[in-house]
Amino acid sequence: MTETEIIEKIRAKGFKITPQRRAIINALVTADKPPVAKDVHREVRNKYPSVSLDTVYRNLNLLAEIGCLVKYNLKNSEKSRFEILKHHHHYHHHLICLGCGEAVCLEKCLLDMHTDVLKNKGYKIVGHAFEIYGYCPSCCNAVENKDGKK
Amino acid sequence: MTETEIIEKIRAKGFKITPQRRAIINALVTADKPPVAKDVHREVRNKYPSVSLDTVYRNLNLLAEIGCLVKYNLKNSEKSRFEILKHHHHYHHHLICLGCGEAVCLEKCLLDMHTDVLKNKGYKIVGHAFEIYGYCPSCCNAVENKDGKK
DNA sequence: CCTCCAAATAGGAACGTTCTTATTTACTAC
DNA sequence: GTAGTAAATAAGAACGTTCCTATTTGGAGG
Numbered sequence A, B: 001m002t003e004t005e006i007i008e009k010i011r012a013k014g015f016k017i018t019p020q021r022r023a024i025i026n027a028l029v030t031a032d033k034p035p036v037a038k039d040v041h042r043e044v045r046n047k048y049p050s051v052s053l054d055t056v057y058r059n060l061n062l063l064a065e066i067g068c069l070v071k072y073n074l075k076n077s078e079k080s081r082f083e084i085l086k087h088h089h090h091y092h093h094h095l096i097c098l099g100c101g102e103a104v105c106l107e108k109c110l111l112d113m114h115t116d117v118l119k120n121k122g123y124k125i126v127g128h129a130f131e132i133y134g135y136c137p138s139c140c141n142a143v144e145n146k147d148g149k150k
Numbered sequence C: 001c002c003t004c005c006a007a008a009t010a011g012g013a014a015c016g017t018t019c020t021t022a023t024t025t026a027c028t029a030c
Numbered sequence D: 001g002t003a004g005t006a007a008a009t010a011a012g013a014a015c016g017t018t019c020c021t022a023t024t025t026g027g028a029g030g
Helices: A003-012 A019-030 A037-047 A053-065 A110-115 B003-012 B019-030 B037-047 B053-065 B110-115
Strands: A069-073 A080-084 A093-097 A103-106 A124-135 B069-073 B080-084 B093-097 B103-106 B124-135
Touching: A003 A019, A019 A037, A019 A053, A019 A080, A037 A053, A037 A080, A053 A069, A053 A080, B003 B019, B019 B037, B019 B053, B019 B080, B037 B053, B037 B080, B053 B069, B053 B080
Parallel strands: A093 B124, A124 B093
Antiparallel strands: A069 A080, A093 A103, A124 B124, B069 B080, B093 B103
């Protein structure tokens, strides 16, 4: 997803385009790897020194809610990372070592993983979590426009 | 898993049995639903009023590391819940509403979900995360005893 | 161009969780 | 039993993230 597409989507949902918001989006699309909030904050401060960390978080979460990026925690309660959605690849699978915390990102999708990938990584699997995000029936009606927000 | 089995496992891994630890385990196995850390803390303080929250967290994380319970966050960065492993059901699947935050625990396993469950819940799915926990090849060697710890 | 209002912001407080440090305690071997 | 040692503890500081409040600002409509 390009910077322009993201800005268009924000506008379409009825949110405003602020200089801080632009700078945050720019930091995200130009990052080499999914940054943590502080990376984005540091980057944005180069241009706007008074931007608050809260503003960064608010915008990262907004972008996640409208489906422009995915937010994920590699290990339980480590810092969150924020990755702009390229193509339409909503899946995000990780193979995480409980010993050292190292995470391997898996490019393949769910079902393939079970058959191929897991066998070949040499990991000893002790558990997994699979969570699905969406809108429940009663929220679905209110979701089309900005009402999807909390 | 019973209280006795858990204590045996702790001993087998070379960790010590303290009164606080016993009380924490007891609070976990007698809870009706997976508690958050504060629930456990409140419960344990009835017996040992000076137990610190840190001690509760340290023990909950230890129990997760040795595979006696699962720790999970329903929505991104909500509080963690801690569930004693009954049977050998390592799977933990949730259907989470991005609108209201309500979570439905799914009893069925991964593959079934795709075919049956998702269709019938009336949720509009916008994404999911699937994370696998285990030990990487280089950690596997050091895992048999307490070296599996950080 | 002005006005107006919802949305966005900065700053700091609050929350959940982990870390640090100094002290105490459970187990082991004598 | 006693001594020695690694592990566990309490207390509070620190960290990542969210919330609260008062102020400012983007953009729609006159």
